[in-house]
Amino acid sequence: MTKIKTRDFYYDLPERLIAQTPIKERDHSRLLVLDKSTGEISHKHFYDIIEYLSEGDCLVINDTKVLPARLFGNRKDTKALIEILLLKRIGDRQWEILVKPGKKAKIGAEIIFDENLLSGKIVDILEEGNRIIEFEYEGIFEEVLDKLGEMPLPPYIHEKLEDKDRYQTIYAKHSGSAAAPTAGLHFNDRLLGEIEKKNVDIARLTLHVGLGTFRPVKSEYIDEHKMHSEYYELNEREGDKINRARQEGHKVVAVGTTSVRTLETIADEEGRVKKSKGWTDIFIYPGYKFKVVDSLITNFHLPESTLIMLVSALAGKENIMKAYREAVEREYRFFSFGDAMFIK
DSSP, X not given: OOOOBGGGGOOOOOGGGBOOSOOSXXXXXXXXXXXTTTOOEEEEEGGGGGGGOOTTOEEEEEOEEEOOOEEEEEETTTOOEEEEEEEEEOSSSEEEEEEESGGGOOTTOEEEEETTTEEEEEEEEOTTSOEEEEEEESSOHHHHHHHHOBOOOOTTOXXXXXXXXXXXXXXXXXXXXXXXXXXXXXXXXXXXXXXXXXXXXXXXXXXXXOGGGXXXXXXXXXXXXXXXXXXXXXXXXXXXXXXXXXXXXXXXXXXXXXXXXXXXXXXXXXXXXXXXXXXXXXXXXXXXXXXXXXXXXXXXXOTXXXXXXXHHHXXXXXXXXXXXXXXXXXXXXXXXXXXXXXXX
């Protein structure tokens, strides 16, 4: 079997097409529709997505909530400025974090984020350089974070976000993500209401998106890449909606690659899902046989990323690369605050 090269998923993207800010109306972004069986492409707006959903279909959304996970503080002794990014809660008051600059965050270093609200001490340094911090605070940590934290926008976004809520989906519920499940940013209450009126089931799952989602694939061959792991949950009631759609011959439409990864992790060989929680490091690339997902709503992804590999597995690499070239030619907006694609 021929090994697949990472460079096969490269495409040229002018920097001006990387969306720096969200558009005013969530559902007014553009929508490129790709038919995975024919390769045919059409151009719509996101509010037209309802045309592609039928009664009995199941739309699967990820209700994770992005933590305002970027914090700025000062070392207690030297007053040196330190920036941290929360990655993963590992205990009651302990978190795995990224630190800038790392050399100022040795074991034992104390950081003051706010004299009255929050401080922390570095208690361990992990192999890859991430730190473990133990926080000191009064009250509820999430409320402290809401007051002091900033949204951890992706590295390719250089403009300040005016409204924190625009980096959350309108159905965000369970805090824990270091990045937004961006395909869901296009939905507003009106559109979701219209979808429900059409008797499309909406099933919720949770996958907390890690920063590994932005990590480029550095190996020459994609099967040598080590995937990051992310925490997921699906309850029985929501799983029943997905199973019912499949049993009755309707489509399972995933919103975002995070929903795809969760569903394909949980599903058995017949495509049935059940109540489940845990960590997934599933890596989906061409050659993968999908068990449960029929269609996908997604954004445009970085060249040579695991996400462009996932959509290529669903729609075919040639179809995806052709669609991306056309999106560049037509000046679609790319990445987190950009336009959307529907693979039908």
